[in-house]
Amino acid sequence: MSQTTGMTGNADKPLLRLNDRQWFNRLGQVAKSIGSREFHHELVDLFGASIRHESCWIIRFSRAAAPEVLFTHNVAEEVVNTYSHSYSAIDPFSDFWQNQGRAGVIMLSEAKARSERTEAYSRVFLPNANISDEMSVFLPTVANDCYGLFLEREQGQFSRADVERARLVFPALEGCHRAHMGWMFANLHNSSDLELSGLANKPLLIQDRFGTDVYANDAWSDAVAADGAIANLLSEFSAYDNAQTRSLDGYVLKFEALRGDFPLAPHGRLFVLEPHDSSPRFATEISLDIAAPAELTPRERDIFELIMNGRTTGQIAQRLKISKGVIKNYKQRIYRKVNVDSERALVRKFAPPLRAMDASAW
Numbered sequence: 001m002s003q004t005t006g007m008t009g010n011a012d013k014p015l016l017r018l019n020d021r022q023w024f025n026r027l028g029q030v031a032k033s034i035g036s037r038e039f040h041h042e043l044v045d046l047f048g049a050s051i052r053h054e055s056c057w058i059i060r061f062s063r064a065a066a067p068e069v070l071f072t073h074n075v076a077e078e079v080v081n082t083y084s085h086s087y088s089a090i091d092p093f094s095d096f097w098q099n100q101g102r103a104g105v106i107m108l109s110e111a112k113a114r115s116e117r118t119e120a121y122s123r124v125f126l127p128n129a130n131i132s133d134e135m136s137v138f139l140p141t142v143a144n145d146c147y148g149l150f151l152e153r154e155q156g157q158f159s160r161a162d163v164e165r166a167r168l169v170f171p172a173l174e175g176c177h178r179a180h181m182g183w184m185f186a187n188l189h190n191s192s193d194l195e196l197s198g199l200a201n202k203p204l205l206i207q208d209r210f211g212t213d214v215y216a217n218d219a220w221s222d223a224v225a226a227d228g229a230i231a232n233l234l235s236e237f238s239a240y241d242n243a244q245t246r247s248l249d250g251y252v253l254k255f256e257a258l259r260g261d262f263p264l265a266p267h268g269r270l271f272v273l274e275p276h277d278s279s280p281r282f283a284t285e286i287s288l289d290i291a292a293p294a295e296l297t298p299r300e301r302d303i304f305e306l307i308m309n310g311r312t313t314g315q316i317a318q319r320l321k322i323s324k325g326v327i328k329n330y331k332q333r334i335y336r337k338v339n340v341d342s343e344r345a346l347v348r349k350f351a352p353p354l355r356a357m358d359a360s361a362w
Helices: 021-032 039-047 077-090 092-099 108-113 119-128 160-186 218-226 228-237 298-308 313-320 324-338 343-350 354-360
Strands: 055-061 068-073 104-107 133-140 146-153 204-207 213-216 244-248 251-257 269-275
Touching: 021 039, 021 160, 039 055, 039 068, 039 146, 039 160, 055 092, 068 077, 077 092, 077 119, 092 108, 092 133, 092 146, 104 108, 104 160, 108 133, 119 343, 133 160, 204 218, 218 228, 218 269, 228 244, 228 251, 228 269, 298 313, 298 324, 298 343, 313 324, 324 343
Parallel strands: none
Antiparallel strands: 055 068, 055 146, 104 133, 133 146, 204 213, 204 269, 244 251, 251 269
16 A cells, blocks of 8 residues: 655645535545545545645554554655654654543644654754645554554644644544444455555464354464464453554564454454564654755854754753753754754754665664
8 A cells, every 4th residue: 555646735735624525525425435545544534635835645453563654745756765864763643542542633742742753853853855744644553553643844833723624524524434434344355455454474364252253364373273372361451442463483472352343353353463573763863964064163063063963952952061041042053154044944954965864763
């Protein structure tokens, strides 16, 4: 499902009102696409039909693996690669899903407020990727996973009216998403196409509420045959009605109690095996080797380097043991010397090209 396109956002197009016939036509198009590869593409298009944006993403978040970019619209390939290779591990939206696990409309400001590890993402990656603000809709799937539909602004912030429109359309987005997931799982016996679920080629077992196997793919059978500990663990989950994980050699076993409206096994149980993620999932900071402009003094160079590595004014003050007011004065001097008017402009001017950031970010 991973795909990038050169299509433009809707910044130069008329926005649809929520009582506009065209908006309902779009909703009908989403309903027609249920069960197809294009479903989530149509869904994010409906999400953005009434909200000005320049680009969009679809990202799958998990509590056991790094975020996975599934689709982008009007996003350069090097931006996607840099996010995936270097910044996904400190994405505040990923932290939000890991810690909160809540569906709904989530703004960048809310995600950042609940994460302590993401300054470099906000202060280095976003400016260099030409992103000013992000709005997301989180749609839970199964096995502790979530689809995040993202709209991006290149300039300015999403307004309160934008957020209100997103919240008004959320029930329609969630309802279509649940129908799509239900269709997909109801047809597991007849189809091997699991790409849209994010479960492609992963060992998967579904049991009914009595513990009887309803569906198991070949990957699950192979994994159980190779490691008898997997089958022995299943009985441990019988007493749980919430999501759980267990670590095995080379795998994470993920369990989820299914809802009553899950078509294949109402009130049943779902198990998925995920490989242990080898990426630096819990890294706390990024260190970029960026040469300071020659015209800066030694102290200004120290502050420049800390700015370019995503440190806040408070963090710089603490590191250098001087007041925040003094740091702010130094920043203004740096801006004047390099002919920029803000920290965002400074990062965009001096951060290395996105391709170069891939190799040096960690």
